[in-house]
Amino acid sequence: MPEVLLDIVDLSVNYGPVTALRGVSLQVAQGEAVFLAGPNGAGKTTLLRAISGLERVAGGSVRFAGATLHGRPSWDIAASGIAHVPQGRRCFGPLTVDENLRLGGYTRGSGVAEAIDAAYDLFPALKAKRRQRAEELSGGQQQMVAIARALVANPRLILLDEPSLGLAPILVEDVRVALHRILHEFSTSILLVEQNARLALSTGGRGYVLRSGRVVLEGPSTELEGRMKEAYLGG
Amino acid sequence: MRYGKSLVVLAVVTVLMLLLPAVGPSNRVLSLATLAAIYAIVTYGIALLFGTGGLLSIAHGGLWGIGAYTAALFAVRAGWSFLPVLVLSVVITAGAATLVALMSLRVRGHYFTIITFAVAEGIRALINAWTPVTAGTEGIVVVAPVRVFGFDIRSNADWYYIVVVSLAVVIALTRLVVVSRFGRRFAATRDNLDLAASVGIGVSRLRLLAFSLSGALAGLGGAYWAYSQTFVHGDQFGAAASIVFILCMLLGGARYTYGPLIGAVIVVFMPPLLALPPLLATAALGVVFILVILLTPGGLASLPERLGQLWRRWRGPDPRPPGAGAAGDGAAAAVPTGVAS
Amino acid sequence: MSIFLQQVFNTLSSASVYALLAVGVTLVFGLTRIVNFAHGDLLTVGSYVLFLVAPAGAIWFLAGFAAAMVAVAVLAVVLERLLFRRTLVAPIRGFLVSLGLIQIIESGLSYFFTAGPRTVHPFIDRVWTVGGVDMPADRVVVIVGTAAVFLALTFYLERTKAGLMIRAVAIDAETAGLMGGPVTRTIAGVFALGGMLAGAGGAFGALLAPVTPFLGYALILKGFAVALIGGLGNVRGAMLGAVVLAALETVVITFGLSTWVSFFGFTLMIVLLIVRPRGLLRGVEAEI
Ligand SMILES: Nc1ncnc2c1ncn2[C@@H]1O[C@H](COP(=O)(O)OP(=O)(O)OP(=O)(O)O)[C@@H](O)[C@H]1O
Ligand SMILES: [Mg+2]
Numbered sequence: 001m002p003e004v005l006l007d008i009v010d011l012s013v014n015y016g017p018v019t020a021l022r023g024v025s026l027q028v029a030q031g032e033a034v035f036l037a038g039p040n041g042a043g044k045t046t047l048l049r050a051i052s053g054l055e056r057v058a059g060g061s062v063r064f065a066g067a068t069l070h071g072r073p074s075w076d077i078a079a080s081g082i083a084h085v086p087q088g089r090r091c092f093g094p095l096t097v098d099e100n101l102r103l104g105g106y107t108r109g110s111g112v113a114e115a116i117d118a119a120y121d122l123f124p125a126l127k128a129k130r131r132q133r134a135e136e137l138s139g140g141q142q143q144m145v146a147i148a149r150a151l152v153a154n155p156r157l158i159l160l161d162e163p164s165l166g167l168a169p170i171l172v173e174d175v176r177v178a179l180h181r182i183l184h185e186f187s188t189s190i191l192l193v194e195q196n197a198r199l200a201l202s203t204g205g206r207g208y209v210l211r212s213g214r215v216v217l218e219g220p221s222t223e224l225e226g227r228m229k230e231a232y233l234g235g
Numbered sequence: 236m237r238y239g240k241s242l243v244v245l246a247v248v249t250v251l252m253l254l255l256p257a258v259g260p261s262n263r264v265l266s267l268a269t270l271a272a273i274y275a276i277v278t279y280g281i282a283l284l285f286g287t288g289g290l291l292s293i294a295h296g297g298l299w300g301i302g303a304y305t306a307a308l309f310a311v312r313a314g315w316s317f318l319p320v321l322v323l324s325v326v327i328t329a330g331a332a333t334l335v336a337l338m339s340l341r342v343r344g345h346y347f348t349i350i351t352f353a354v355a356e357g358i359r360a361l362i363n364a365w366t367p368v369t370a371g372t373e374g375i376v377v378v379a380p381v382r383v384f385g386f387d388i389r390s391n392a393d394w395y396y397i398v399v400v401s402l403a404v405v406i407a408l409t410r411l412v413v414v415s416r417f418g419r420r421f422a423a424t425r426d427n428l429d430l431a432a433s434v435g436i437g438v439s440r441l442r443l444l445a446f447s448l449s450g451a452l453a454g455l456g457g458a459y460w461a462y463s464q465t466f467v468h469g470d471q472f473g474a475a476a477s478i479v480f481i482l483c484m485l486l487g488g489a490r491y492t493y494g495p496l497i498g499a500v501i502v503v504f505m506p507p508l509l510a511l512p513p514l515l516a517t518a519a520l521g522v523v524f525i526l527v528i529l530l531t532p533g534g535l536a537s538l539p540e541r542l543g544q545l546w547r548r549w550r551g552p553d554p555r556p557p558g559a560g561a562a563g564d565g566a567a568a569a570v571p572t573g574v575a576s
Numbered sequence: 577m578s579i580f581l582q583q584v585f586n587t588l589s590s591a592s593v594y595a596l597l598a599v600g601v602t603l604v605f606g607l608t609r610i611v612n613f614a615h616g617d618l619l620t621v622g623s624y625v626l627f628l629v630a631p632a633g634a635i636w637f638l639a640g641f642a643a644a645m646v647a648v649a650v651l652a653v654v655l656e657r658l659l660f661r662r663t664l665v666a667p668i669r670g671f672l673v674s675l676g677l678i679q680i681i682e683s684g685l686s687y688f689f690t691a692g693p694r695t696v697h698p699f700i701d702r703v704w705t706v707g708g709v710d711m712p713a714d715r716v717v718v719i720v721g722t723a724a725v726f727l728a729l730t731f732y733l734e735r736t737k738a739g740l741m742i743r744a745v746a747i748d749a750e751t752a753g754l755m756g757g758p759v760t761r762t763i764a765g766v767f768a769l770g771g772m773l774a775g776a777g778g779a780f781g782a783l784l785a786p787v788t789p790f791l792g793y794a795l796i797l798k799g800f801a802v803a804l805i806g807g808l809g810n811v812r813g814a815m816l817g818a819v820v821l822a823a824l825e826t827v828v829i830t831f832g833l834s835t836w837v838s839f840f841g842f843t844l845m846i847v848l849l850i851v852r853p854r855g856l857l858r859g860v861e862a863e864i
Contacts (some may be wrong), residue, residue: 099740103755349804
């Protein structure tokens with residue numbers, strides 16, 4: 001068993017009186033791709049946001065490469081090697097594509113220019129648009145910008161929140177290829193939130209299914225494939 | 236009778252206030268008390284907008300200047316008698332407030348508050364610049380004989396009685412407005428404008444009406460100010476005056492029946508009690524203002540309720556595991572979320 | 577022609593102070609959504625620091641100018657730490673806090689320095705005349721100095737990593753944090769930046785006209801009007817807005833209506849707010 005990179009134990013998060021996560025435990029090993037599925041409102045986004053320090057943790061612990069994350073501000077967590085591609089892309093619209101990528105490399109001392117080149121290499125379509133404002137790009141291209149921006153940080157773990165949402169099937173295929181290369185060429189571990197079961201299962205690693213803030217199913221993707229539908233529908 | 240108890244409380248408070256001259260206070264205390272009551276009248280108007288409708292108006296520091304100048308001009312220059320002047324001040328200020336509302340309610344949030352700030356300062360600038368009518372920065376001395384229902388109003392105590400009785404009426408009136416159907420609909424616009432509009436509440440009309448009502452109170456307070464201070468000039472009005480009223484409101488608590496009154500009494504009596512030089516008194520007022528905003532957003536009148544809550548929480552079991560996540564109450568959560576692209 | 581040029585020259589010198597004030601207002605608003613009305617008083621504090629450090633002499637002016645920038649930047653950061661940081665969740669409270677600060681700073685200044693007007697004239701002996709335009713050295717220093725300050729600021733915001741992060745936090749603070757941007761420190765940094773600009777504005781303002789402790793109150797509305805003209809949150813817009821307001825004032829004064837200047841100023845501001853709440857150029861959305 002490879003070294004555990006991200007170790008979440010018994011995590012709870014509340015939004016005021018609403019409990020969004022109750023006692024979630026989840027692990028991602030070094031070099032592993034883990035996906036997280038579940039119906040709308042299950043708490044997938046909340047889990048990623050809690051890892052990144054955007055939501056306040058009400059109980060349990062989040063550890064990354066041996067260090068405690070919960071309770072630390074988001075920028076500390078980013079600097080410790082976790083990059084987050086948020087739901088809805090959240091590109092800096094008025095800034096150029098290049099500037100977006102430079103921000104991705106904010107925590108790095110050196111090698112930003114090379115990392116940006118490597119990211120353009122992964123998404124060649126972006127290179128021609130590098131001086132355009134991000135808001136002028138199509139939704140699919142903005143998703144590429146968001147992923148490329150995360151890669152420039154050279155993270156050990158990348159959190160992706162529904163990267164295929166609203167993309168045309170051909171672009172979903174692009175995302176799938178990109179994820180594959182991230183895993184194998186960039187040797188970055190992945191925690192992927194995905195409703196698109198095909199994309200989720202294609203990563204080949206383990207998976208978790210969340211429902212109403214709890215883990216209701218977990219295991220290798222080959223085993224989960226058949227059981228996901230019933231997990232979604234309840235029972 | 237549903238409001239019986241509140242009425243009894245108000246009657247007791249009013250009688251207590253009316254007894255003040257009988258205990259033989261100095262002239263100075265009596266005129267300060269009159270001042271506090273005048274401040275309270277204007278503050279109830281501001282609190283109606285803020286406490287119920289969530290609208291923070293800075294215009295009232297200018298609006299009450301309109302009331303004061305209307306009174307000064309018609310009492311001194313035109314020689315009108317007291318009651319007609321009072322009514323005119325109220326009507327004109329309410330009209331001006333309605334105009335302000337028509338302009339400012341087209342925008343939301345911050346912009347609304349900033350427009351009302353500009354209105355307050357614009358009124359001050361107008362008073363100072365329009366010399367043929369307002370005598371500019373020289374001001375107007377208000378000396379006019381006042382008779383009310385056959386009584387001559389001369390002494391400090393006379394003015395105190397008149398203002399306090401008006402204040403009692405104002406308190407009763409604003410409470411009635413708040414609990415009325417109008418008040419409840421107005422409160423619905425506070426929490427969610429779009430929702431209120433979508434269930435068929437005529438948001439603009441409600442807000443216009445609330446604004447003119449609260450302007451009427453500013454006009455009343457302004458007229459009393461002109462008569463009781465016997466001197467008006469432009470720099471008594473404007474945003475600086477609004478700050479004082481907002482301080483009264485926030486200090487006491489905008490959503491409580493006696494909040495504005497408590498606030499006004501403290502704001503008026505604190506500086507002389509501290510016996511500070513005027514400049515330092517102003518600075519102290521600023522310090523108190525900031526502390527109130529940061530520490531007791533509900534105002535002093537909310538303290539009993541809040542202490543009660545704290546007490547129950549301390550006694551009862553803590554609903555959340557102790558200490559968990561407390562360290563995360565930092566920066567990230569406190570930062571406003573920007574515009575998502 | 578030379579009368580027109582003279583007007584342009586005068587306009588530019590008062591526009592300089594407005595711009596130094598308004599750019600600070602707009603920067604702080606862009607990152608925090610706080611309308612800081614005490615920003616005008618920061619400028620006044622800058623003037624008084626200059627009076628303390630540099631009562632006379634051109635060389636001393638430089639020292640006083642630097643001291644004003646540093647002192648006001650420090651003051652701004654202290655205020656952010658103690659007060660404004662606590663109001664980030666509800667920016668309207670930050671605005672209210674700034675109203676309280678106005679009272680404290682203005683009465684404090686008049687308590688310690690008396691309420692009377694003060695001036696300095698380190699460059700009084702020189703007036704250059706170029707093409708029929710009289711250019712007092714004071715005003716030349718203000719215009720050239722402001723231009724230099726804004727060149728440096730533009731370079732900082734557009735060409736440095738920290739400047740890029742400031743723009744990112746203004747657009748989306750949460751995502752900026754995900755990039756590793758220290759959001760809290762960036763906000764404090766922007767308060768410092770705004771304070772430096774206000775300090776410079778205070779030092780320059782003292783060269784143009786007498787300063788009283790209550791100047792900030794009168795100035796902030798203009799600074800704010802300027803920021804609004806340019807669109808709140810828009811730095812270049814604020815620079816442009818300063819020229820627009822100064823030109824307008826010059827025109828009103830030329831028509832002999834100087835007592836009405838402030839009334840027209842407020843009317844303009846109200847009209848602008850209603851007609852173009854996002855400014856003539858593009859600003860950020862402001863809602864509580
Ligand atoms: N800011 C918030 N305030 C209050 N409740 C929230 C907030 N964000 C999410 N929730 C609630 O928390 C629960 C989990 O939401 P979350 O966004 O994590 O779900 P999700 O699994 O990502 O759903 P989706 O597939 O729709 O993105 C939902 O019930 C949601 O309504
Ligand atoms: Mg989600």
